[in-house]
């Protein structure tokens with residue numbers, strides 16, 4: 003590191019770069035307001051704010067601790083499900099039938115089966131040889147699994163055929179947001195517990211896998227989520243457009259997200275300058291010397307990972323509520339994982355302001371690039387048709403693919419030419 | 434003209450200077466021995482010669498040609514061999530394959546040279562199909578040296594070839610070094626067993642804090658009471 | 668007896684097919700890992716790319732294979748292998764090599780490979796659209812039915828499956844001979860063991876890296892094409908391959924090519940067995956079962972829609988109990 007880049011907080015230079023960049027960003031946003039109208043622009047700003055929450059989650063994991071989470075989509079979907087489940091109206095037909103009772107029994111059976119398997123896995127303490135214990139455990143687990151799963155299948159099948167799906171809880175939506183964060187954090191805890199001690203590549207594979215599994219579960223559990231039939235509309239925590247008009251409603255929603263982001267910033271700032279944050283920075287800047295601080299380094303890494311996942315669950319919940327529809331198939335690795343990645347590495351991994359900047363900038367570009375890509379596709383196919391007789395149909399989906407390509411290229415370019423982002427995090431020396 | 438010559442070499446790792454002006458020269462068929470306290474920069478000097486770190490000042494010449502900051506594989510082509518202090522074998526390759534890798538640039542000579550190496554280090558012949566990672570420390574040193582010799586080097590750089598060896602193996606290795614140098618190979622070697630090493634050295638270099646403290650023939654250094662007092666343990 | 672044939676067709680054959688595909692993919696992943704030390708996430712997309720190139724060539728010359736009596740796609744394989752290898756080497760030169768030169772952490776290389784994944788996916792789908800397409804253009808897949816005496820059900824095996832088994836066998840034996848006999852193959856193992864020493868021995872590490880991409884790219888093309896030939900070419904092939912081939916590479920011990928083969932078959936058979944409906948096998952026993960024990964119609968461990976859970980579960984189990992893999996990979 004260049005020794006002149008050391009700064010103690012008291013002698014920070016005037017943040018000219020930050021002010022210039024944010025000023026430019028404000029101009030861009032104003033231009034969108036002017037050209038696309040306030041309804042469109044407020045929608046874009048709310049979505050950008052939701053993405054900023056996701057990006058802050060990733061910047062904590064990647065920028066603070068070098069953990070790369072490739073499964074943001076899964077945490078987003080989990081948050082989205084939670085906000086949906088808590089906020090949509092109660093399905094009275096379901097609760098009036100005998101199905102809740104039966105579902106309850108199956109859930110009890112699952113708990114009992116887990117307890118049984120766990121107990122059997124301990125019989126080596128009674129003097130049973132270990133190989134026999136393992137064999138018996140596997141057999142018992144297999145049978146218990148098959149029994150429970152067939153009961154579950156029969157109950158969920160009945161739910162689908164008799165009452166469509168179990169409906170929601172009809173509770174305030176923010177409750178669902180909180181639980182969404184908690185659920186995501188729980189999954190993050192499990193994954194982190196398994197993978198954080200291992201090579202960083204393993205975390206990538208595991209998060210990638212868990213995200214697809216969460217999505218597959220939400221997509222195929224029609225009894226719980228209506229699956230591909232989707233759920234809409236989703237209630238908002240503020241008056242919805244029907245009551246106060248699009249612009250006002252969206253502006254109010256934006257205020258809610260802004261408050262959330264401010265709260266997250268405040269929390270991060272406090273934590274960053276507390277002993278916890280100093281240790282985190284020591285881990286990031288110099289893993290070797292941090293390791294000398296003892297075993298708690300793994301605990302800290304675990305905490306960072308879980309905290310990042312909580313933010314992703316929360317951001318996903320807020321985003322899904324705003325979208326107004328819960329469609330498990332709408333969660334895509336491109337939109338909900340890689341876009342966030344681009345935001346973070348472009349903005350400045352580990353730098354909260356940079357991440358916020360990256361989130362808004364990339365989201366604006368992303369939204370505006372849709373029509374652009376389509377126009378470009380028309381041009382290319384016109385030329386391609388003239389020159390090679392290439393006549394692709396379905397231009398919309400192909401334009402989308404052109405954006406996939408560009409996002410990939412963008413990731414590679416940033417890694418190569420601006421690996422520390424537009425607002426780089428200053429890394430101090432600790433020796 | 435010396436075979437290998439280092440003039441006022443400066444260099445280090447990432448801005449940190451470890452070598453602050455080292456001079457060295459050996460002729461063909463000579464043994465040069467570098468001794469000095471831990472952390473003096475002995476290994477760093479060998480790495481600098483072999484192009485493994487960037488030299489910021491000074492020059493290195495092979496037979497009069499400047500080779501400063503040449504990439505290692507270029508130096509191998511020019512007949513230089515290097516045995517690092519640690520991680521100096523391919524653990525999952527068999528002994529024979531380790532040797533073959535040494536002659537990677539001269540595939541035609543492999544079988545003849547392998548026979549020569551087995552003559553020099555007979556224990557390796559019995560173990561030739563065993564993964565090198567399963568050998569004892571002394572046998573690994575033999576594999577490491579054998580690998581470097583397979584390229585028929587004219588200059589051999591050895592970093593502590595006797596580290597961790599019993600006195601019997603140590604003497605064995607020194608005997609081999611003598612024999613190798615007698616065939617016209619210049620040997621530059623770092624040694625912790627300073628007294629025994631200086632005994633076979635034509636040239637001795639005592640390094641401390643990245644600089645030559647004493648430079649003389651091996652015998653003269655052994656005889657010098659000051660060297661004995663500060664570097665050879667009385 | 669019929670049930671056993673059913674089991675053979677739906678488990679032994681199907682499992683071997685998936686196993687071969689996964690094994691060839693996992694070998695590539697593991698080789699790249701052992702030479703370049705990062706998990707190459709774009710590998711499944713290289714498989715898709717290889718198959719896509721074969722599809723394009725087959726569309727261009729649908730009857731090229733007729734005179735040889737082979738499916739045209741097979742005849743086009745060598746060309747596609749060369750092309751995909753060139754693409755792989757090019758990607759390395761343009762995107763990975765500069766990052767390596769900067770000495771970035773492996774995880775940054777992983778992210779770069781995710782970027783390459785998106786680029787390849789975007790490109791392939793841009794040109795192919797999103798639908799499935801058969802690699803048999805103006806031709807029909809040959810299906811062999813082997814009748815056994817005394818049973819009504821035949822053993823069914825298709826032409827692409829036979830070719831797949833032969834090709835896998837040849838590829839694995841060839842790779843084995845290359846790694847143990849050829850000078851460059853040994854140098855490759857040497858570089859995976861100790862890259863610094865390999866350089867100090869005069870091994871041309873750039874050549875080895877190129878060679879690694881060529882082998883990985885060729886195997887990826889083989890696997891992707893033979894899979895598409897057996898089923899159909901789908902642009903989202905990589906989605907179904909990524910997790911299994913990484914699970915296979917990790918189960919086998921990362922950096923361990925023979926382990927990758929074993930891991931591939933393990934994951935392939937695990938998947939097949941998990942989605943197999945076991946009640947079919949138990950049906951003959953139905954009459955002899957006690958009356959209180961009623962056999963459910965569906966005794967599959969997981970539904971096909973949850974197939975992805977199987978490699979994930981194997982992956983997690985290995986990471987928990989044996990992070991070095993069953994065959995002791997080099998690095999964790």
Ligand SMILES: Nc1ncnc2c1ncn2[C@@H]1O[C@H](COP(=O)(O)OP(=O)(O)OP(=O)(O)O)[C@@H](O)[C@H]1O
Pocket residue numbers: 446451469470471472473474475476477478518
């Ligand atoms: N790869 C490296 N990066 C940074 N500093 C290094 C590196 N290798 C060695 N050093 C530093 O360079 C100095 C000299 O190290 P060197 O290995 O040359 O010592 P040496 O004389 O060979 O010691 P020893 O007798 O213990 O082998 C030491 O202070 C060491 O900390």
Ligand SMILES: [Mg+2]
Pocket residue numbers: 475476477518592
């Ligand atoms: Mg040393």
